[in-house]
Amino acid sequence: MRVMLRAHLDTPATNEGIKTGALPQAIKSLMDKVKPEAAYFGLHEGVRSCWMVFDLQDSAQMPPLMEDLFLQFNAELEVGPVMNAEDLAKGLAAMGSSA
Numbered sequence: 001m002r003v004m005l006r007a008h009l010d011t012p013a014t015n016e017g018i019k020t021g022a023l024p025q026a027i028k029s030l031m032d033k034v035k036p037e038a039a040y041f042g043l044h045e046g047v048r049s050c051w052m053v054f055d056l057q058d059s060a061q062m063p064p065l066m067e068d069l070f071l072q073f074n075a076e077l078e079v080g081p082v083m084n085a086e087d088l089a090k091g092l093a094a095m096g097s098s099a
Helices: 011-020 022-034 059-073 085-098
Strands: 002-008 038-044 047-055 076-081
Touching (some): 011 022, 011 047, 011 059, 022 059, 059 076
Antiparallel strands (some): 002 047, 002 076, 038 047
16 A cells, blocks of 8 residues: 655754664664655754655555654654545546445
8 A cells, every 4th residue: 555654853862863874774774674765854843854655555664664763762653544646536437446
């Protein structure tokens, strides 16, 4: 299932992570694991944030993928299903055929 991970990262923790190199290392490690089809970084609600869209094969993948962000950067995470334009068209077509 295609999901979007949204992470708000704690400012003091990420400041320290930038100084020590832990933040870029953690982001690279996560991206290497999930191989996102899209990844964006910026500010959301005044804090460093990232958004990644990737395929989550099994919900059991979530702890090993996300615990570092919780532990190292006091992250607030959200994960939810998303669709691209092709997925939406397929879903809408299926709705039309069942009406």
